[in-house]
Amino acid sequence: MPIEAAHKSWWQTSEVILGSPFIASIALQLVMPISLPVEFRRPLTIFIGAALIVVGATLIVYARREFAKFGQRTDPGQPTSKIVTSGVFSISRNPLYLGGVCALLGFALVFKLTWFFIFLLPTILACHYVLIAPEERYLTAKFGEEYTSYVAAVYRWIGRAIK
DSSP states (O other): OOOSSSSTTTTTTTHHHHHHHHHHHHHHHHHOOOOGGGGGGGGGHHHHHHHHHHHHHHHHHHHHHHHHTTTTOOOOOOOOOSSSSSGGGTTTOOOOHHHHHHHHHHHHTTTTTTHHHHHHHHHHHHHHIIIIIIHHHHHHHHHTTHHHHHHHEEEEEEEOOOO
């Protein structure tokens, strides 16, 4: 029986996996604030945060455009008919997740959301095990050698293998 999609539940989306800890960090920062060290309150930190927001949003926009160019949907439960390896997918196998993490990290820096830094590692681990690993199994089962060649050429988060 062929695998129809990598994710089948409504909560298996980057919006939930990345967004829930971010929303929780806002709530916790309001209820039980934790201060960042003084060096995180500088204008440079705000500039870096803003840059991360721009980088993250750019990755998301370009990834969605690249998917649309090839008629691929990003909705959970929808089958994939093609592996997209061009555009931002030529430097990251997961530019949507990378963009989401960058943007949220940027917001955390700009708005001094210390709780998000506490949630960052568990959030990335959840992203890996709930989103990325099932997608990789699905794509390997569906596309075989075509996908494993792509995996060998492009790193999961960012970068290309040197040949």
